[in-house]
Amino acid sequence: MKNRLALLTFIAIVTLWSCNGISDDKDGTGQPENTQGMPTDTAMQGATPTTLSEQETKFAIDAANGGMAEIQLGELAKSNSKAPEVKELGRMMIEDHSKANEALKIIAADKNIQLPAKASEDKQQVAIQLSSKNGSDFDKAYIAQMIKDHETALQLFETGQQTVKDSTLKAFIDNTLPVLRKHMEHVKTLNKLK
Template sequence: MRYRSIILLSAATLALAACGHKSETSTTTETSVNDTMVAADNVTDISTPAIPSQGQTFANAAAASDAFEIATSNAALSTSHSAAVKAFAGKMVTAHTGSTAKLKTAAAAASPAITPDATLTPDQQQTLDALKAKTGADFDQAYIAAQIDGHQKTLDALKAYAASGDVPQLKTFATSLVPTVTAHLNMAKGLKP
């Protein structure tokens, strides 16, 4: 009988131990699941920068192009000694100031509205900085080269967006500027320092 009591007592102890262990596992599992859920919630709280839309990207590029043309042309107006370069630069300031106004109007009419960011690209800023360090004929040659390169890149971007852009107001803007930018490119190619 004593042997039987020991066996029953041992079985009861094992059963209780198993229950206790099961409870701890369950609590540990629940805690792990809850910790994972909290961690997942924290991950969703991390703000990731939104990828700009095609329209926003185009508007930013067009605004930066205008800002670059205006800044480099203002530099030409104050630095160049060439009457032809100064005349061209004056036309560029006027034309690109007008283009900026048209861009803002088209972007504001989009749904949702777009706000163009005119921050120069690193390449544009580097070109502007290098240009400001030059004088005389070196300045004029660098200015003309920058105008040809800048207008060609702008023309390519306008044509591409006019063909496959996603914002109708910006497509119309791009299409309407192709002839003007083509004319500016041809004028820049004809400049002599």
């Protein structure tokens, strides 16, 4: 429920941010005006989505790639594990990373970034390797992979928190980083149980 509320809040902020400067005042033409007095349709003509720096674009692509991989591996956890706690971890990865990826897709559309449609080849290879395992063998390999992946994700997002300047992307980082930290703590707890 908290994650849904956070996503809805984020979408509302993005929507309000994208409408910045537009008011409902009439200029006598029957059209809403922006704060400069130009009708909204005129103000929107020729408008292009804002773009991110090369570094910010790379962050968004890397974040989407990692998120898609976590979803794919979460699906494997649901089918290949026998342990309820590992299946639950897989479910959590699917749910949380799907929400994050949907929020990132909204930002990417606004910022004119083409996110990958599927996880990278190296991430696909990890999924292939894990798919050949079942039961406790799968659980050990999956938990080890989750630790590795979340170490990488935390490094990506913590660096992004320091280097990303775009306010919308920065808000995405600030909202996602606590979830990634929660995942890491949960995975470490499971690692102690194996």
